Amino acid sequence: MVTVRAPATSANLGSGFDVFGAALTRPADVVTVEKAAETTIEVTGVGAQYIPEDPEKNTVGAVVEALDAPAHIHIDKGVRPASGLGSSAASAAGAAVALNRLYDRGLSRSELVPIAAEGEAVVSGVAHSDNVAPSILGGFTVTTRERTHAVDAAVPLVVCLPDVAVSTRDARRVVPETASMDDLVETVGNAATLAVGMCRSDPDLVGAGMSDPVVTPERARLITGYDDVRAAAFDSGAAGVTVSGAGPAILAVCRDGARRSVAAAMLDAFADAGIDARAYQTRIGRGSIVLNE
Ligand SMILES: Nc1ncnc2c1ncn2[C@@H]1O[C@H](COP(=O)(O)OP(=O)(O)O)[C@@H](O)[C@H]1O
C-alpha cells in the first residue's frame, strides 16, 4: 500500500495560459493505492458526491491505464472539484506518484507529468500539464509540449474560493481562438517578467507579470464579483491578482505580511456580492509527498 499527499495548484497565473503553474502548500488530496486484479475507486472528502468512481470517468483511471497498474484506489479529497485549484489534477498526480512506487515502474517525476496529464484529458478534453506538473514536482513550473522546468520560489499567496462551481471544460469554451500581435507582445513581456520574478522570489515582479489581455478577461466574466474582489485585494496589499486556473478561485500574490488582510478583504468583497467563499493563506510549496508505503 502506498499513500501520497498531492497538493492543489494554481495554473496559468494570468500570462501563462496552459504553461505556468504553481504548487500550493494547501489544500491537498491524499491518494492511497493497493494492488488489485481490477481497479476500483473510492472517493471521500470535499465534494466527493460530485466525483465519479467509475475508472473511465475519474482522472486516476487514465493514470492506471497509462501505467498498466490496476489497484484499489482511495482518494480523500481536500481540493474541491471545479475550483480552479487543480482538483482533478491533484488526484491524477497523487495516483501517478503512488502507482509508480507500488508497481516499481521506475519512472522519474518528470516522466510522470505527461502520464498524469492523461487524466486531465478525461475531464477537460485537453491533456494540459500546467496543474499536474506542479502537483508532482512542486514549485513554480513552466510546461511546454516537450518538457517541464520547475523552480523553487518563496512567494506568499492567497487563493479565495467562492461557493460556486466552474468546470474547466466549460471555461475553455470562452478562450478566444486568436489574439492580436499587440496582445501577444504584451503577454510575452508579462510572462517573462513573471518568470524572472519567480526566480527571484519577488512578489512585486510576479504580480506585475500576471496581467493577461486575452484569456483572463473572458474567464473573469464567469465569476460574479470578480472585479470587486480583485480591487479589494489590491487595496489591501496584493501585488497581483488573477483568475486561478479556469476559476472560480481567485489568486492573489502578496507581499510579506499582507496575506491576512488580503484574505479578509477578498472574503468581504465576495460577501458584498452575496457569495459565500473561503480563503486559503498559502504560498508556493512542495509537490507530491509519499506519506507511507
Ligand atoms: N479525482 C477527481 N478529482 C476531482 N474531480 C474529478 C476527479 N475525477 C473526475 N473529476 C471530475 O472533474 C471535474 C472537475 O475538474 P475541473 O473542472 O478540471 O476542476 P478543477 O479546476 O477543480 O480541477 C468534475 O466534473 C469532477 O467530477
Ligand SMILES: N[C@@H](CCOP(=O)(O)O)C(=O)O
Ligand atoms: N490551463 C488550464 C488550467 C485549468 O486549471 P483548473 O485548476 O481550473 O483545472 C485552463 O486554464 O483551462
